[in-house]
Ligand code: HEM
């Protein structure tokens with residue numbers, strides 16, 4: 001029989017005390033009450049661990065980098081050890097054919113039961129040649145592994161939306177996972193990268209409860225993506241007051257006013273940065289004085305400048321935004337109206353001068 | 361207006377706009393004005409105010425005015441639809457341009473010619489003239505529908521995932537456009553469509569009042585359409 005989570009942890013040299021700590025931490029991260037701690041512990045002690053295959057497509061590995069920096073080293077170690085037991089080409093020990101063989105082994109052994117975690121995405125142009133894994137296009141590996149999995153985790157904005165490699169004009173036709181795999185439940189964990197604590201909590205939730213966390217309409221776990229950066233931003237009082245940074249080195253910037261006018265995408269970005277923050281809760285972009293660039297939103301590379309509030313509309317030429325397009329249209333209509341007023345006045349004047357009886 | 365014109369005005373006036381329609385018209389005009397001004401300043405906020413954040417709520421008030429006017433616009437619009445069912449025959453016209461009626465299209469053409477100074481005289485209407493109806497229906501009615509849907513989708517983002525605004529609007533409109541930012545951009549762009557409509561609407565209403573064969577501005581105040589000649593009207597309804 002497969003080992004339980006608890007057995008795996010003990011084998012990794014983790015004490016019972018640390019294990020209980022981990023359970024309560026996880027409960028907190030997931031927003032569950034203390035009553036859930038024994039439940040999590042019980043599940044971990046009795047359930048066979050769920051294997052995870054972690055595939056890498058077209059990506060920069062920032063998701064893995066983020067993942068291994070999770071605030072609580074225990075959580076990270078535990079999950080990492082469970083994950084790396086199977087396949088993750090960045091952090092596993094095996095290499096080459098040996099590594100590829102592990103995939104087949106896992107698929108065979110846990111057919112229909114393993115979780116497929118995908119970092120990056122498959123490029124579809126040139127028959128997928130822009131991303132080759134073990135001599136074959138990544139697309140092949142992905143569809144093969146997806147066929148036998150239980151569910152998929154789309155790590156980061158690459159797997160969820162496409163990210164930088166899918167930015168216009170997307171020469172390799174990098175395509176998010178949900179657009180090539182249609183018959184499996186997919187959970188999106190967007191961000192470039194996603195926050196480490198969010199990643200470990202999502203994995204823990206699935207492992208412990210053997211089901212997906214509650215997702216929103218777009219497939220993101222509600223517990224981390226149900227609010228915008230703006231909703232919990234500590235600079236929000238300055239936004240409401242109408243106090244904005246107007247240029248990078250002004251007095252307002254030093255005072256920490258709202259970065260809205262500097263193009264902050266906090267009002268349109270769903271993520272947990274303003275609550276969980278980064279690097280063990282040290283800081284997050286806005287706290288460091290730079291606006292949010294909206295890295296966890298669909299197509300954030302193509303929504304105009306990161307330093308402008310209004311989105312560029314390239315169809316109307318470089319540097320056009322809604323106000324410029326609209327004001328131009330209004331000016332055209334206004335000018336046409338003025339010209340029409342003048343013409344109408346001339347016409348009336350001429351009619352008045354015309355002999356009577358001609359009018360009707 | 362010449363003395364002769366006055367002498368011709370023997371056709372009885374027609375009661376076109378019932379009181380609820382007139383009240384809606386002016387409330388709606390006010391709401392849209394507030395929405396455009398506050399909306400513009402939401403996109404491009406006023407210069408920073410000095411002092412403590414706790415002493416000010418400028419952006420908060422601007423947004424509050426926008427949302428309050430947004431509710432008035434939306435509720436007013438629902439009421440207007442209701443009145444299309446219970447009101448007189450003219451109350452329905454705004455929502456139902458007879459797009460399949462050839463004769464109506466020839467009316468559109470005639471009005472277009474009248475505006476291009478290619479014809480001497482406009483036709484005579486009790487209700488809306490066809491060209492006006494075309495613009496009102498597509499720019500104002502559909503523009504308003506668009507603004508209400510996208511506006512509430514943005515509003516639902518603030519009230520949160522459990523709220524009815526989010527459930528009814530944001531949950532499907534935001535993914536439909538791509539992401540929140542796209543909804544903002546479209547909400548902003550269509551504001552300018554509505555502004556273009558307002559410029560034309562105000563000018564044309566005044567111009568028609570002076571130069572057409574029926575009253576305009578006073579009709580939206582009193583409800584009565586009066587005429588400057590007593591020949592037959594060209595309405596289809
Ligand atoms: C004629 C109708 C309307 C006009 C002209 C209008 C105009 C605008 C404009 C220009 C913006 C700024 C968009 C940007 O971020 O660039 C805006 C934002 C917004 N509007 Fe409207 N709007 C209208 C109707 C509505 C309605 C009916 C609602 C519903 C309550 C609404 C709710 C909002 C919300 C929630 C925002 C975002 C506020 C924020 O980001 O702080 N709007 N509107």
Ligand code: SF4
Pocket residue numbers: 229230231233234235236237239257258259260264265266267286291292
């Ligand atoms: S800094 Fe950005 S997220 Fe924070 S209040 Fe201002 S606009 Fe919102």
Ligand code: SF4
Pocket residue numbers: 191192229269270271273284285286291292293294295296
């Ligand atoms: S603050 Fe915005 S850009 Fe920065 S990591 Fe969070 S979601 Fe991404």
